[in-house]
Amino acid sequence: MQEIEAKLVDLDFRTEPNSYHHWKISIDGELAFLEMDVDENVCALGGYELKLNSYDIGVDIELYDAIQRLRFEHPEVKAVVIQSGKPGTFCAGANIRMLGSASHFHKVNFCKFTNETRNALEEASKYSGQIYLCALSGAAAGGGYELALATEYIMLIDDGNAAVSLPEVPLLGVLPGTGGLTRLVDKRGVRRDLADVFCTIEEGIKGERALQWRLIDELIPRSKFESKVREKALSFTKTSDRPNNEKGIKLNRLDKKSNETKVRYPFLTMELDRVGRTVTLTLEGPIDDCNNIDTAKCQGGDFWPLALFRAFDDALLHLRFNEPELGTLILKTNGDDSEVSSYSSLLEKNSSDWFIREILLYAQRVYKRLDVTARTTFAFIEPRSCFHGLLAEILFSVDRSYMLDCDENSDLEDAPNISISPLNFEFFRMANGLTRIETRFLGEPESVDRARSLINKKLNGSAALNAGLITFAPDDIDWDDEIRLLLEERASFSPDALTGMEANLRFAGPETAETKIFGRLSAWQNWIFQRPNAAGDESALKLYGTGRRANYDRKRT
Amino acid sequence: MSAEVNYDSLIPNNVDLASDVKLRRAMEQWYPKYLDWWKQMGPDGFQDCDVYLRTAVSVDREGWAQFGFVKMPDYRWGILLAPREENRTIGFGRHMGQPVWQEVPGEYRAMLRRLMVVQGDTEPASVEQQRFLGKTAPSLYDMRNLFQVNVEEGRHLWAMVYLLQKYFGRDGREEAEALLQRRSGDEDRPRILGAFNEETPDWLSFFMFTTFTDRDGKMQLESLAQSGFDPLARTCRFMLTEEGHHMFVGRTGVERVIQRTCEVMNKNGITDPDDIQAIRRFGVVDLPTIQKKINFHTAVTLDLFGSEISTNAANSFNAGLKGRFREHQIKDDHKLENDTYPVAQVVDGEVKVLEVSALSAINARLSDDYIADCENVMKRWNRVIDEHQIRYHLHLPHRAFHRKVGEFSEVRVTPQGLLISDREWSKKYHDWLPSESDLEYILSLMEPSLLPGEFSNWIAPPKAGINGQPGEYEYVRLVA
Numbered sequence A: 001m002q003e004i005e006a007k008l009v010d011l012d013f014r015t016e017p018n019s020y021h022h023w024k025i026s027i028d029g030e031l032a033f034l035e036m037d038v039d040e041n042v043c044a045l046g047g048y049e050l051k052l053n054s055y056d057i058g059v060d061i062e063l064y065d066a067i068q069r070l071r072f073e074h075p076e077v078k079a080v081v082i083q084s085g086k087p088g089t090f091c092a093g094a095n096i097r098m099l100g101s102a103s104h105f106h107k108v109n110f111c112k113f114t115n116e117t118r119n120a121l122e123e124a125s126k127y128s129g130q131i132y133l134c135a136l137s138g139a140a141a142g143g144g145y146e147l148a149l150a151t152e153y154i155m156l157i158d159d160g161n162a163a164v165s166l167p168e169v170p171l172l173g174v175l176p177g178t179g180g181l182t183r184l185v186d187k188r189g190v191r192r193d194l195a196d197v198f199c200t201i202e203e204g205i206k207g208e209r210a211l212q213w214r215l216i217d218e219l220i221p222r223s224k225f226e227s228k229v230r231e232k233a234l235s236f237t238k239t240s241d242r243p244n245n246e247k248g249i250k251l252n253r254l255d256k257k258s259n260e261t262k263v264r265y266p267f268l269t270m271e272l273d274r275v276g277r278t279v280t281l282t283l284e285g286p287i288d289d290c291n292n293i294d295t296a297k298c299q300g301g302d303f304w305p306l307a308l309f310r311a312f313d314d315a316l317l318h319l320r321f322n323e324p325e326l327g328t329l330i331l332k333t334n335g336d337d338s339e340v341s342s343y344s345s346l347l348e349k350n351s352s353d354w355f356i357r358e359i360l361l362y363a364q365r366v367y368k369r370l371d372v373t374a375r376t377t378f379a380f381i382e383p384r385s386c387f388h389g390l391l392a393e394i395l396f397s398v399d400r401s402y403m404l405d406c407d408e409n410s411d412l413e414d415a416p417n418i419s420i421s422p423l424n425f426e427f428f429r430m431a432n433g434l435t436r437i438e439t440r441f442l443g444e445p446e447s448v449d450r451a452r453s454l455i456n457k458k459l460n461g462s463a464a465l466n467a468g469l470i471t472f473a474p475d476d477i478d479w480d481d482e483i484r485l486l487l488e489e490r491a492s493f494s495p496d497a498l499t500g501m502e503a504n505l506r507f508a509g510p511e512t513a514e515t516k517i518f519g520r521l522s523a524w525q526n527w528i529f530q531r532p533n534a535a536g537d538e539s540a541l542k543l544y545g546t547g548r549r550a551n552y553d554r555k556r557t
Numbered sequence B: 001m002s003a004e005v006n007y008d009s010l011i012p013n014n015v016d017l018a019s020d021v022k023l024r025r026a027m028e029q030w031y032p033k034y035l036d037w038w039k040q041m042g043p044d045g046f047q048d049c050d051v052y053l054r055t056a057v058s059v060d061r062e063g064w065a066q067f068g069f070v071k072m073p074d075y076r077w078g079i080l081l082a083p084r085e086e087n088r089t090i091g092f093g094r095h096m097g098q099p100v101w102q103e104v105p106g107e108y109r110a111m112l113r114r115l116m117v118v119q120g121d122t123e124p125a126s127v128e129q130q131r132f133l134g135k136t137a138p139s140l141y142d143m144r145n146l147f148q149v150n151v152e153e154g155r156h157l158w159a160m161v162y163l164l165q166k167y168f169g170r171d172g173r174e175e176a177e178a179l180l181q182r183r184s185g186d187e188d189r190p191r192i193l194g195a196f197n198e199e200t201p202d203w204l205s206f207f208m209f210t211t212f213t214d215r216d217g218k219m220q221l222e223s224l225a226q227s228g229f230d231p232l233a234r235t236c237r238f239m240l241t242e243e244g245h246h247m248f249v250g251r252t253g254v255e256r257v258i259q260r261t262c263e264v265m266n267k268n269g270i271t272d273p274d275d276i277q278a279i280r281r282f283g284v285v286d287l288p289t290i291q292k293k294i295n296f297h298t299a300v301t302l303d304l305f306g307s308e309i310s311t312n313a314a315n316s317f318n319a320g321l322k323g324r325f326r327e328h329q330i331k332d333d334h335k336l337e338n339d340t341y342p343v344a345q346v347v348d349g350e351v352k353v354l355e356v357s358a359l360s361a362i363n364a365r366l367s368d369d370y371i372a373d374c375e376n377v378m379k380r381w382n383r384v385i386d387e388h389q390i391r392y393h394l395h396l397p398h399r400a401f402h403r404k405v406g407e408f409s410e411v412r413v414t415p416q417g418l419l420i421s422d423r424e425w426s427k428k429y430h431d432w433l434p435s436e437s438d439l440e441y442i443l444s445l446m447e448p449s450l451l452p453g454e455f456s457n458w459i460a461p462p463k464a465g466i467n468g469q470p471g472e473y474e475y476v477r478l479v480a
């Protein structure tokens, strides 16, 4: 057993607008302005200054929180403008000193999280009726321009100076890793040769040419910048279906208690096994019944599905950033399965309500987060579990599922069952645009129909196995041994090879901009991060700011 | 089987079968299939005879060899492990010094399962290979020995099946079933290792097989008896007590054939051992043909050791799963990370001995130990020839001779170890390996002798009976 590395302070993903250091939210009727004004002296990892609105994980945690809150706490907000609080600068991208000094493991997690946040922002524009625009009042470089690319409308100040740029390749020897390359050609349809030119010009492109090349949507003279931005944002509110007179749902600070071996949230507990290098996440079912949305809204942040998924979301982030050595996540549920079913149908029946829609989209985001978490994921379906509807989706995200099989003679009260609901067929799309059940049965579409015929039926181990909904159904005599061997064997494999294998097997089916970002772009970026040309002492990333030129290994494959 | 079966009396065991629900359930499903297999693939035509057999009912001195008459399908195959040693530690590889594993370490599940499946597969295979021999037995004594070996190979299968069922869950049960489904020599579902798909058409082949191939079994069991997975080590240690008898049957069988040949030569004044025609006229096996059989069986058996230089073997050694022959008696660090070992290889058209990393030479070393063991057998056989003042010596062929696996699989080598061309080989190989007519001749001798105390002409009687029984003892009660 390797010694466990002493940990510095854990990253905490919980924050709220009153404690923001880098962002400011101002609400103005149907509009919200999200202003980036990074405090250069407050950095998350230490050892660098966040100059020129450059960002690190701390800045992005606040952005992530702001996006969440705008969606839940402000049903009335229909358009959001991202802008800068610093004159002459929009955002200089991810902080280079931070990238030069952070561990590989942190860089990869950082990129993944920033990508997820930008995807969430895009999702808000598309499905939540809260449309994001970006007002570039100054230079937007690298991650700064990539943030703009994630919005639906990019306005650039025409002051003869402000440019958009992706200088990573010429300046740093790495990639714009927050979806920039993908969104340039996929989302904005920038011609690939022009994109090639753009991505190799360190100072970027400004003015008319930026407009012509579709790098931005509108060029606004300095004098009219503020009013035009506002005008444009208001025009976007017209397309929104968000309600006008609903109360927002306050997201209170998530209650999280932890010690060396346990982390406890409302409705979710994690048990950390540092010897076996596993984490058991137990998701708890609801403790009261709720059969109408007025009650749900009354309960607000305590409404079971919302409270549970907030915990689930935070738990995954906690594990990614703070527990890198715990390689296997065991997902269990515990609770009253029929209650979970009735909550599931409540969600399904009211999916057009803004609040329920937000919850379903949030659950979709968390499931996507689980999909791209670089850990082995197993679901164990045991007595008292409640893998129904909303929670059954877990079974289709994990790498394998094991269900305890009990024959007719055994105590029926103890026999676990699972049950799928229309939620699993409509609401939770993967990055590839398909549902998890469709992806699972890519090679046997008839199994999707068979699964549909089982909606709302309680399936025991053999039935679930027959329908292909679980991986194995050992009985009680075999269970302990199977599980022990499974976990020990998994822990013995190379973590890198597992990450690569799992990521390749999880995303069957079509490519989308999102799968390209997580697959192609991130994989290349992670490769480049490992190479001497990015990580060595002679690399541009390390030499940045010293005046010395990078010395590259010139071989290409 | 019904729930009332008393397992402890039906299945001699020291693994607490009666109270092990999991194992019992697996056995309940497997046992009937095993019996079907035995009836279908076990000794042909003698299932209803009473045979004087040794049964192991426990591992102590009195229990492991209880003699009595039994019909083979009623034989009490047991699950017996050598007693557990307190505080045993892993004796080699990367986990050296740690306490031995009582459960399968998940990390090595697949590797261990493979080791057991390969070992387990050889046990029923030899029963299948030998199933028709009863009909041509040269005596009731020999017939009984054949059946003894057969039921014990059956028990060896049980031993591996026990480990698979007890420690490997569903996978293990599936593998246990597959062991009953493969068939020696079957085109579609052959046994795993080559030698176990060869025929054993005659009794000389049987004696050669038990001399050479069961001796490979002994080497494998000795290395597995060192295993850090304690149940495997204990199982193999007990199996070794039975393997000794199999090799005894083989070694003394060939010895008695040689004895008879020498007696006949002396009696009839034949001094030239190569005068095959003269010798065969008296219905015995000439020594050059015995040499050819030795050549054949040695080569086929050496192939069973796998490639001399092997990553698999290095891995299982390093993991602490399979050691070397008598690992605990070897004086080195038992980790071999920086050691080398000499291995014969083909270099520039010659057989040369080169030093290679000792870890990757585990198989080479085991086959060296095997060869040394076989040399002792040669000495005993040659002593019989010497006692009859016949100028002839039997030799083990060079390790490179007639190999299909490993360093020498691509080249032609004489029994003396000289590399030769394909053309030379095609001219000479009948001098070194039994020809069709040699085999036909041996087959022609296979007339059964089924009266108590009677022996076929081509083989001498043994020096002593089984369990002190007299020469004319009726070891097998034939039913008409």
Ligand SMILES: [Fe+2]
Pocket: B123, B152, B153, B156, B217, B243
């Ligand atoms: Fe055996």
Ligand SMILES: [Fe+2]
Pocket: B153, B214, B217, B243, B246
């Ligand atoms: Fe044997």
